[in-house]
Amino acid sequence: MATRREKIIELLLEGDYSPSELARILDMRGKGSKKVILEDLKVISKIAKREGMVLLIKPAQCRKCGFVFKAEINIPSRCPKCKSEWIEEPRFKLERK
Numbered sequence: 001m002a003t004r005r006e007k008i009i010e011l012l013l014e015g016d017y018s019p020s021e022l023a024r025i026l027d028m029r030g031k032g033s034k035k036v037i038l039e040d041l042k043v044i045s046k047i048a049k050r051e052g053m054v055l056l057i058k059p060a061q062c063r064k065c066g067f068v069f070k071a072e073i074n075i076p077s078r079c080p081k082c083k084s085e086w087i088e089e090p091r092f093k094l095e096r097k
């Protein structure tokens, strides 16, 4: 049986997903689930390097003013520019080199 990280790797090789989407697909509930996914993604980015893949990050964006965050494995809670908490999550995808 595939582990959660293996399932995430399979999904990201086929398309791009946000942490919330991954949590939903993997049937993870509760407040901590996105945090678990982010931790998995950090591990996956290291595995990817070892296995000749690259983790692509579409950065988070403020849905109010359009501010684009740094491309990193994190979900920002608040826009530094307009202070809005209406944030589009980053999206992740794996590509083989």
Ligand SMILES: [Zn+2]
Binding pocket: 062, 063, 064, 065, 066, 067, 079, 080, 081, 082, 083, 084
């Ligand atoms: Zn903003």
